[in-house]
Amino acid sequence: MSPSRKVTGFTLIEVLMAMAVLALAGISMLGLSSENTRNSVIIEEKMLASWVADNKLVAIRLLKKWPPTHWQKEEQELAGRTWYIRSRSVKTTQDDFRGIDVEVRKSPNTESPPLVIMQTYMVQG
Template structure:
């Protein structure tokens, strides 16, 4: 064997271009994973907020069912503490074709001005009977 053929056999490894291509692939994969994880965490936070807002709306609707006032008050507003946060609710009452039935929508959000609601829940409330 000559010296030149021994040198060629002993030089094994990656070229600079191969290393740079591999690093680029790993970098793109890392960026995609970080973006996916960030979006997942964001959606989990939104789902949590919607869940708590639905509970606040359900609590308000239960209070409304217990209130003997007829018809229910339109544009009533209030707040409720849940999960170490203050939730603001607003109710709108709409007349239906039946005079003894009203549609009530509860909007819930974390904004006191009620500009951005997290969720809304609709129910129907019947006029209380005399036996109540």
């Protein structure tokens, strides 16, 4: 090679550094993608559970009758899943006015925290 000819291109160290930077970026993107997928499942469950709770509150309003003051349990199918619902009425200072509580869980175990808790108020009659 003559001294006047200029060599162009990347050195081995430059190529290795570029590959290391790309590998780190790829690993972090993979982690973000995994977390995003996990969060999507949780959001879907909470959305479906809120629909179940909302449906229960609508059913109570259509009956125009308060649920009992003790927890009443039932199961409901929605989106190919079984949801476990608890509902009750809570006395207030007004005799014709009560609070209504509805909880929805993925399992019948009432020790686990509910996915959704909805509360509303209802006048008798």
